[in-house]
Amino acid sequence: MKLWLVATLQVSLLMLSVSLHAQGQELKNWYNDPFFALSQGFADCPVPLGPLTTRAQMEDDAHYRVERGTTCWLAHKCTKPNSYLYDAPIADAIRAHFADAHRFDGASIWITVQRRFVYAEGCAPRSFDRHALQQQLEAIPDVEQVFMRIGTDIRGPLPYKTLAAPDAPVGDPASGSNDAPATQE
Template structure:
């Protein structure tokens, strides 16, 4: 092997290593799970992690996700063969149910829909009726369960994981 080819080979291997390390920290919504802001009016409220994960996390979760998705159908609790097939229509129904953009003024609440589960995460003043929002989300057709993770402060520990993780960047936020 010629000396210059060794240098080229080492350079290529170095670039591939950097690319692989970047994939380990880049976050992406690999499964295109619905994730959107219901409101964004609470100052300094951190955006939830939602459905974003690294490639490694996605690969680790793939088999488990298939099992969780088909369990609903196998148990005769779903008419669709996979419970994740309900997620986009549930997200559309949530958008349709809350058409007033000022209904949640003063709050920052993001919605994630996964496997007929709805996660409402964010910040709201203590006067905000979290229970009423939960009841409205539970009334959406095909919703199996609602998880409310809403804090009255944007500072201190939050009841949800955030996108503001060290050494992580958001890859393709539209996905």
């Protein structure tokens, strides 16, 4: 009986410790950066991590965000005092421009907008015209830069961090490591 009680207490303490640790590692969109799906037509494509970070990562990033956000204005390249103020209107313009749901048949693409940078992440068949998507995103007013992180094979390393495995290695889209034909199991 005593052994059962000790084992139960140990398991309870372990569960409490894991729970407290997990609470400290909560992933959250602390800065409310725009993050949304343009399409979800590629079966089993992992959802990108997007702008989700832990509290520690957020605190680490705070100074950088303030500095980078105001640099644009100080350099007279922006009319708004912080480049992050452009993000919501950019996201709205992207949603409006890509409102046709059939445009991305067979692809799952999520968009993150941070500091006038647009990140397109997800999965698409090899035949998907990534360059055309990039050009259209770059043509959105106030977009400074576009990063394309679209994989073709969900079985290999993807070119972006995922919500399911945020600490897993990221494949390099330029290395060809993810150029296998698209597979949807």
